[in-house]
Amino acid sequence: MAGNSDPLTPRAKLAVTAGKAVAAASRAAGRGSGSVIGGRVALKLDPDLLARLAQNLDVTLVSATNGKTTTTRLIAEALRAAGPVVSNALGANMPAGITSALAGSSDARFGVIEVDEKYLAGVARDTDPKCIALLNLSRDQLDRAAETRMLAENWREGLAGSKAVIVANADDPLVVWAASSSPNVIWVAAGQMWKDDAWSCPSCGGVMQRPGDDWFCGECGFRRPTPSWALSGDHVLDPHGSAWPIHLQLPGRANKANAASSAAVAAVFGVPPQVALERMYQVQAVAGRYDVVQFQQRDLRLLLAKNPAGWLETFSLIDPPPTPVILSVNARSADGTDTSWLWDVDYTRLSGHPICVIGDRKLDLAVRLEVANQHFQVCDDLDQAVQMSPPGRIEVIANYTAFQDLRRRVGN
Incomplete structure (x- = not known):
């Protein structure tokens, strides 16, 4: 290991303290973990801090x-x-x-x-x-x-x-x-x-x-x-x-x-x-991914899939038909606003599953599923999709911001 026992200059220590203060203020205001804004402030004060x-x-x-x-x-x-x-x-x-x-x-x-x-x-x-x-x-x-x-x-x-x-x-x-x-x-x-x-x-x-x-x-x-x-x-x-x-x-x-x-x-x-x-083996879930949560007397497994490669891998691990599947897609800036990637995903792998579609871009996804000859229902939100799904466990697959929306709704 390189360096002395305390590599931080007074300026670096100030940057760390300021960053932590800003992050704490951001958390207190309910704006997430504050790690990004805290880091930005710290790097502004000491560009060599990392x-x-x-x-x-x-x-x-x-x-x-x-x-x-x-x-x-x-x-x-x-x-x-x-x-x-x-x-x-x-x-x-x-x-x-x-x-x-x-x-x-x-x-x-x-x-x-x-x-x-x-x-x-x-x-x-x-x-x-x-x-x-x-x-x-x-x-x-x-x-x-x-x-x-x-x-x-x-x-x-x-x-x-x-x-x-x-x-x-x-x-x-x-x-x-x-x-x-x-x-x-x-x-x-x-x-x-x-x-x-x-x-x-x-x-x-x-x-x-x-x-x-x-x-x-x-x-x-x-x-x-x-x-x-x-x-x-x-x-x-x-x-x-x-x-x-x-x-x-x-x-x-x-x-x-x-x-x-x-x-x-x-x-x-x-x-x-x-x-x-x-x-x-200690790792059970990663930032909510793979968690099974109780919601409206049902077991929902939350799965994150952000791009064609991720959706393909996710389809390979869901329970077999007729396990119901809820798909949620957004196209906010953190997701990428271009949804043309939906056409690269092989949705025929969902044949036999009852499918409900939610999210900001549910209609884009609905058109894609229609072309893939899949049976599906378009729903207003997670609550409605769960109510319309048959009993038992439900697989819920969502892209990035849609996944965060789901976690907030189920209190995860």
């Missing part, structure tokens, strides 16, 4: 389009076996939110930080991470996010020559291309269910060949690297060929993949796979 706060920490950064909040939680739990951890567990993943999270802990040894894809290069520059986990890249927030190939290029340039150990998904060609500029990469076979953003080679633009689980470019030879860690059914295979069972309370194949990547990260810090995976 670097100073990270100075005495062994930092891991986690970035991806899908799964970064959950993976951040899993890694944080695993590393607690080796010492105190500070993390932005609630997903405030831009520089202001990250600064706020790090300012909240003075005795941590490890920093496990979720980073928005667009900010990864800058945050890596500021925090001098020991490890960076890269899970996937797919289309998201089409109105404001760069095209995925451009994001991969941004990562590739930002991570070139990085001293960090990069733990990267060998099954996502965009991630592999981005990570390949780094001298020290650990490849994890974590799988890739959504492939529609990786049919052309990120290196030369050629057509990607995908025999079985393999992939390669027939034109330039860019190909899937040999992984040293792998997800295999309900086990993680480590570099020595040992198989470690995954026991999670979180559902679905995607979370097993997150656990495999998290085990590889934990090993970088000397935490063995068995210890890391046992600790991950």
Whole structure:
């Protein structure tokens, strides 16, 4: 670990104090956690504050389009076996939110930080991470996010020559291309269910060949690297060929993949796979995701899905028909205002489920379901959708701000 015991200058201490005061005022006014506004104020007073706060920490950064909040939680739990951890567990993943999270802990040894894809290069520059986990890249927030190939290029340039150990998904060609500029990469076979953003080679633009689980470019030879860690059914295979069972309370194949990547990260810090995976069992829900809540005498499972890749993974873990499904879609600025991504989702996977549609953009979703020949009802709100659903458990799938609306309504 670098630095002296107290890396904070008087100015930095003032910035931290001011940031915490503003955050507390924001919370008192009922405007959320206050972490973002607090971080903004602190960085205004000391633009180098993030670097100073990270100075005495062994930092891991986690970035991806899908799964970064959950993976951040899993890694944080695993590393607690080796010492105190500070993390932005609630997903405030831009520089202001990250600064706020790090300012909240003075005795941590490890920093496990979720980073928005667009900010990864800058945050890596500021925090001098020991490890960076890269899970996937797919289309998201089409109105404001760069095209995925451009994001991969941004990562590739930002991570070139990085001293960090990069733990990267060998099954996502965009991630592999981005990570390949780094001298020290650990490849994890974590799988890739959504492939529609990786049919052309990120290196030369050629057509990607995908025999079985393999992939390669027939034109330039860019190909899937040999992984040293792998997800295999309900086990993680480590570099020595040992198989470690995954026991999670979180559902679905995607979370097993997150656990495999998290085990590889934990090993970088000397935490063995068995210890890391046992600790991950503690995680029951992540910022409300996967929670089962009681509402109007029913059990609602809350599932977050923000983009086509996320919806595809979510459809794979819901209970089989005829379990009722409520779908909620908004298109506010935090979601991205362009809903054309709905046409990239295969809604025929919901055949046999009674479906209710709610949210700001329920009519956009209704048109899409109509074209997919699904039977559905458009409802005014969650209360009506629950009343119209048959008895039993209900799966509720929502995108970002729609998910926050649902949590407020059910008191979660």
